[in-house]
């Protein structure tokens with residue numbers, strides 16, 4: 001069967017499954033007769049519409065390019081992870097719960113191929129054996145049924161779904177969760193096991209890590225809901241853990257991301273703390289405690305003593321980048337007035353300038369547009385950067401009062417001029433955009449942006465490739481996805497060496 005399907009026939013394909021139209025060639029390895037969506041419903045906007053998980057694992061070659069063309073010199077894979085619970089949850093809090101599912105688009109010779117797979121974690125294995133959800137929510141843990149575990153398995157009340165991020169380091173693809181171990185997958189998304197970083201035991205990591213521009217070392221955060229100790233691991237370019245250093249906070253604190261500059265790791269800890277007593281009282285285990293204030297630690301990479309700075313509290317999920325400018329440290333990030341998982345204040349993009357000598361910082365805004373998931377050209381991480389790419393929400397989305405993390409436009413911010421350019425997708429939903437460096441490109445913005453988009457009227461998804469120099473123009477390519485790709489979290493482009 002030809003894959004030159006019309007957009008309407010693709011809609012039928014996604015709704016009724018490939019077998020209904022006899023497309024064996026489309027699904028050479030997939031469970032072709034399986035519906036795309038999970039067979040359950042759960043009353044939560046972050047498990048409805050395009051947040052509804054998919055269950056089918058598919059392989060499709062020669063994806064249809066419905067606009068533009070795939071640049072001939074693009075060679076690599078865009079992988080994106082996201083929470084995709086297989087079983088109807090006992091409790092669910094976005095974006096803290098789920099099973100990892102990685103959606104990958106492999107590009108070579110102007111063609112694209114799609115594959116998606118669950119990250120087969122130990123937690124998912126336990127639930128598949130039980131045939132139901134076993135774990136509660138990270139925010140609302142529940143006692144787990146000991147009968148669901150085999151001898152030797154630890155009946156932890158906290159699930160590790162490895163769903164937040166997927167990175168490539170030391171020749172390995174690593175699926176990351178939050179404050180727990182990570183899982184290695186191969187390029188075709190088969191789960192290989194927990195990642196040990198060259199050691200004997202799996203290494204505990206946060207979801208966001210940063211690579212040093214000179215050494216290629218990966219700096220990785222580890223925090224725990226049990227203790228106030230925050231660790232930073234240095235993992236060399238080959239993927240081997242080299243060293244770890246620790247700092248102490250007043251309470252166990254959620255720290256989703258951090259900053260690396262040429263000479264510092266920068267910990268910026270808003271007081272979103274884990275409170276087990278609150279959880280026992282039926283409240284969220286994550287509590288906003290502004291009385292604890294803001295704690296910033298500058299950790300010199302040469303091993304020098306940390307410099308601590310305190311200030312008025314706010315919260316950061318995601319930093320775009322940080323870098324040194326003279327004696328100051330510049331941090332570009334998305335500012336939340338306080339920690340909230342839903343219905344919080346509008347997050348906006350800001351720049352923090354830290355003065356280590358004065359032990360002070362200042363914050364300045366760029367605009368009041370809602371945003372999250374900021375990204376830069378990752379090849380310049382920890383170095384001075386000018387451009388930031390991030391999604392936003394405009395009035396052209398038809399959905400009224402969409403839940404958090406729904407965006408329909410991409411922004412490019414020039415931090416030197418403060419000017420924004422915009423690619424408005426109208427009534428399509430878009431998420432984080434990963435930077436795709438152009439082969440041989442020299443300028444910071446010489447590359448593409450890759451992001452999944454979703455059309456709620458057609459219930460179909462596509463991969464957008466925008467020219468990062470001119471994001472307001474028509475896409476370089478729009479690649480039709482063979483099934484719905486749910487709203488996810490973080491992804492990356494991995495260039496394949498020729």
Ligand SMILES: [Fe+2]
Nearest residue numbers: 207256318490
């Ligand atoms: Fe994140």
